[in-house]
Amino acid sequence: MYKVKVNEKYDFELLEENGAFKLAGQDLQLDRHEPGAGHVHIIYNHKSYRAEVVSQDQDNKTAVVKVNGTLYNVAAEDQYDGLLKAMGLTGAAGKMALELKAPMPGLVLSLNVTEGQEIKKGDSLLVLEAMKMENMLKAASDGTVKKIFVAKGDKVEKNQVLIEFSA
DSSP, rough: EEEEETTEEEEEEEETTEEEEEEEEEEEOOEEEEEEEEEEEEETTTTTEEEEEEEETTTTEEEEEEEETTTEEEEEEEEEHHHHHHHOOOOHHTOOOOEEEEEESSSEEOOOOOOTTTETTTOEEEEEEEEEEEEEEOOOOSSSEEEOOOOOEEEOTTOOEEEEEEE
């Protein structure tokens, strides 16, 4: 699921399943044609839209998109971004994080790193089961795993320190 904000004004929840999209729980019936990189032609509700990605910022997950000649500022957030926000690891704070804390109470299903291991931003650190859902917690920045405070099968509380890093 993606939370999408357009022009800091309009909020949408977009779900992708098997190549099909749902907006606010309803199927989007789109006919798409991609004539070239960064360009797409869409027919939706019998109307034609030509879209072009003018610029994008991968780190901040934002883009400027031109649709039928009008520019739109688009920001997208996936489930992992939501977890990072819940842990207070957004923006500059995420780049300087020296600890990974549990975003919610749960059960550690697996550890994917070891002490002393070098990690890159986006690497999978561990899987936490909470409310019958598996949540993969990823590295917010590059660094080294200094200390691991949990093991597979441990129950953890919200805000409990799971892993400590050194920059």
